[in-house]
Amino acid sequence: MKISSGRMQCLKEIQSQINYFFKDTNLLNTSLIHSSYANENKKYNNESNERLEFLGDVVIDLVVSEYLYKRFTEFPEGELTKRRASVVCESSLAFAARKINIGKYLLLGKGEENTGGRHRDSILADAFEALLGAIYIDGGLKSAEDFLLEHFEQEVIYALSKGSLFIDYKTELQEVLQKRTKSKINYQVEKEVGPDHRKKFYMNVIVENKVIGKGMGRNKKEAEQNAAKQVLLKMGERSE
Template sequence: MKISSQRAKLLERLQAEIKYNFQDIKLLNTSLTHSSYANENKGKNSVSNERLEFLGDTVISLVVSDYLYKRFSEFPEGELTKRRASVVCESSLAFAARKINLGEYLLLGKGEEATGGRERDSILADALEALTGAIYVDGGLKKTEKYLLGLFEQEVIYALSKGTLFIDYKTELQEVLQKKTKSRIEYKVEKEVGQDHNKKFYMNVIVENKIIGSGMGRNKKEAEQMAAKQALLKIGEING
């Protein structure tokens, strides 16, 4: 499948986002090609990301297993298995995909596009697995490991130690504040910056008419999570 100049620029932006430059750009493009798009464009030699997804699933499991094995030497096999399962589950992988705005780069068929496929957990999780598989084929295990564990920088260490890539800071904040106050927690958008394809939302979390945390994200849900995280940092419930 030939890659247009416009598509190439989009893929350049994703490579900058994940801090990995592909030797074979077609491999990256294939990792982002959903089966619905491939089926609609068979005449253009379009190939879906399903084979890379299969490979990436195994690679993610290996990297996470290795990390947990080395970091938690005191855990028995059963606990390691439980934590690995929570890390590689669909919701965690979809959350990771949203962190790099992966949905924006997907090639989807008309039906999937029309029904919100870019935000569907299953599609995002599969795409993250496929992207991981593509990096593994293109650059090998060490570079793939660096990409995966560097995806959230320091945050991934905290997240993995809790057994999941997704930490629901909003729920944590609500549980903490419920012990201290009965006041309602509100999340309000302070401002929106940027064009539609690269918009950033700035969010405040408010209790008793006071801003207790602020955060930024590529969508409102992510911005809310980051605002709640800052609030938890301020009150000393988590470490930065």
Template sequence: MRISPDRERILNKLQSEINYQFKDIELLNTSLTHSSYVNENKGKCDKSNERLEFLGDSVISLVVSEYLYKRFIEFPEGDLTKRRASVVCESSLAFAARKINLGDYLLLGKGEDATGGRDRDSILADAFEALTGAIFVDGGLKSAKDFLLGQFEREVIYALSKGNLFIDYKTELQEILQKRGISKIEYRVEKETGPDHNKKFYMNVLIEGKIIGSGMGRNKKEAEQMAAKQALLKIGETDG
């Protein structure tokens, strides 16, 4: 599939975001090509990201397994297996994909795009696996490991103690404030922008009418999580 100059500019933006430059940019493009796009563009595009997704799944499992093995030396095999499963599950990988706005770079069929495919957990998780697989093919295991741990190390380290890469910042904030004698927390939408298929929500979290955190997301739940995360940063309970 020939990559247009406009598409190459978009891919370059992603490469800057993930701090990795592909030797073969076609690998990157393939990792972001959903099967629905291939089905609608037969003759023009014949490679989806499914094979890279298959490979990336194994690479992620290996990197996380090694990390767990070295960091939690006291854990038996059963505990390591459970913790790995929670870190590499669909919701965790989709969360990781959203951190780099991976949905914005996907090539999707018109129908898939129109029905919210860019923010669907299954598609984002698969694309994250495919991107990891592409980095592995292009630069080897070290590059893939550097991407996974370098891009998300603080989240991974913190989340491993919790057993999931998706950190529930709202619950964390609620528990911390309750310990400080504060029980009422309010989340309030500040504004909404964008068309219906690509909305952005801006959310504030308040205590007694005072804003302690703000965040943006593609839906209200995500915006609430980001607002809670900023609140935690302000009160010094997470280093982001």
């Protein structure tokens, strides 16, 4: 893919920001191409960042697992698994993506652009994973690990390990709705998509037999949290 001079300037900017300079700039560019843009510009044969996202997901799991293993030597396997699930979730990855202003450099389709996709947690989290995948291919595991811990450790991994960053949207929603209704909140899986090692869960929030919100996550707990967050956003109790 031929990269325009204007786009190349954007790519130089983000490389300076993340303090990693690509040998293959095309990898960086691909990591920032959302599927909506690729689908709307098929004549240019743009590959979306989905394959790099798949790779980055594995790299993040590996680096975070090793980090937690070494840092929390007293924790058994089950506790380490819980901690990793708290760290490697959509909200924390989106948090890290915002830290490096990744949304500014994304290529989005018109629909996603017009509906706020540049600021959406799911798109930002996927782009952060794709960027990690691109760095891994370009510079190897050490480069990916250095980048991840530089931009992920202090504000996210450590904070989440202490339980100070993660927002419990389910509890927050329960408290908000208790002021308005005595009805019970139910969370129900609408569908599961993808292979077992990369499954995505789509969850409905149900009150009085009505679906009042939806959310998606890499596991059921994350999907429930994202669904509760969407209800809070719709109710005006939270902002993006």
